[in-house]
Amino acid sequence: MDLHDYNTLILSDLHLGAETSRAREATRVLKEKRFQRLILLGDIFADLNFARLTKEHWKFLGYIRKLSNPKLNVEVVWVEGNHDHGLATIMSHLVGVRVYDNYVWEYRGLRHIAIHGHQFDGFQVNRVRLSRWGTSVYLQLQKLDFKSKPMARLIDRLNTRWLRMSPKVAAGALAYARHQQAERVFCGHTHEALQVEQDGISYYNCGAWVGSRLTYLTIDDRGVQVHDYNEHECGERIDHRDSSEERGEADSAAADFADESGLLEDVEYESVGR
Numbered sequence: 001m002d003l004h005d006y007n008t009l010i011l012s013d014l015h016l017g018a019e020t021s022r023a024r025e026a027t028r029v030l031k032e033k034r035f036q037r038l039i040l041l042g043d044i045f046a047d048l049n050f051a052r053l054t055k056e057h058w059k060f061l062g063y064i065r066k067l068s069n070p071k072l073n074v075e076v077v078w079v080e081g082n083h084d085h086g087l088a089t090i091m092s093h094l095v096g097v098r099v100y101d102n103y104v105w106e107y108r109g110l111r112h113i114a115i116h117g118h119q120f121d122g123f124q125v126n127r128v129r130l131s132r133w134g135t136s137v138y139l140q141l142q143k144l145d146f147k148s149k150p151m152a153r154l155i156d157r158l159n160t161r162w163l164r165m166s167p168k169v170a171a172g173a174l175a176y177a178r179h180q181q182a183e184r185v186f187c188g189h190t191h192e193a194l195q196v197e198q199d200g201i202s203y204y205n206c207g208a209w210v211g212s213r214l215t216y217l218t219i220d221d222r223g224v225q226v227h228d229y230n231e232h233e234c235g236e237r238i239d240h241r242d243s244s245e246e247r248g249e250a251d252s253a254a255a256d257f258a259d260e261s262g263l264l265e266d267v268e269y270e271s272v273g274r
């Protein structure tokens, strides 16, 4: 258990609905850490198809719903990515979280900006159709190869390396931060954790929760830290069962989610109000 109280925890690119999503591990991190602000920095969903969500994916959403309870005093922020554009607005109602294109805040006299990063990636913006086609091919390949997932992981790597997204996003984000007079800028999107300093501005990429390296960022008095997920930090042993085995449980998990997260209560509350 990490008893350190972070000011902010940031994670992105969980890609719920994809076979490679490590929702179980991400939920565990949120449960183990203490923080006053959580930023979900885009691409929390892989696409708009809820039928692909497994029990573990619903559990993650249920936990976000719990965190957004005002009594807990945790500010939960969802910044839209390219994969969850549009969907994020729906989810904000479902899990009670506000959604932003970009999120700006002050901490210790420094201006911080969180933005997913696809805005700085010319390939994504100019080739939306190709990108959608790529997503569907990617999901099909995951289905074909769900046992060990090497193909999906290879495509993850090709996606980032081949497009050389990482430096492009870093350069775009640094220019954007300079224009916005921010000292720190945070992105996801590239699936590659990275830190770059330039002319007094710091750029941080928080990586992803798909593939082999799982990372998140924290901000506190000690500065900004990149953390690699470490299963040994957590009390429970990690179970490496393939998530596709749980697919049949997904419907009941959705019902549990609605129940546990208080969605049903909210519906009653609203009807009483009218």
Ligand SMILES: [Mn+2]
Pocket: 042, 043, 081, 082, 083, 116, 118, 188, 189, 190
């Ligand atoms: Mn993205």
